[in-house]
Amino acid sequence: MFVPSVFAAEATPASWSARCATNEVATIQGLECVFQNIVSVALALAGLAVFLMLLAGGLKYLTSGGDPKAQESAKNTLTYAILGLVLMVAAFLILSLIANFTGLKDSLLNFTIPGGN
DSSP states (O other): OOOOTTTSGGGSOHHHHHHHTOOSOOOTTHHHHHHHHHHHHHHHHHHHHHHHHHHHHHHHHHTSTTOHHHHHHHHHHHHHHHHHHHHHHHHHHHHHHHHHHHTOHHHHHSOOOTTOO
């Protein structure tokens, strides 16, 4: 079965899966798992939203029937969908660049609470 990389075990560091799969008493370090899950779901939903906007924009453009207002609306939908995708990719690249230049790759890209295991 195909599993998207956002939800795959390989998409998260091995230490996260070990920390998040315990049956111990909840601690403040449990927020690391909650935050990681929220970010994973938010990224998946953002990708789905971009896909649906592209699909809707294309369908609106195809069914515009030569109406200039409908074509303009479809072009705006497609433009905003592509702009959203570019902004998501740019945010990830900027964060990765900052992490690589500052040497904080592990601590900047992985949400950890100091003092955790």
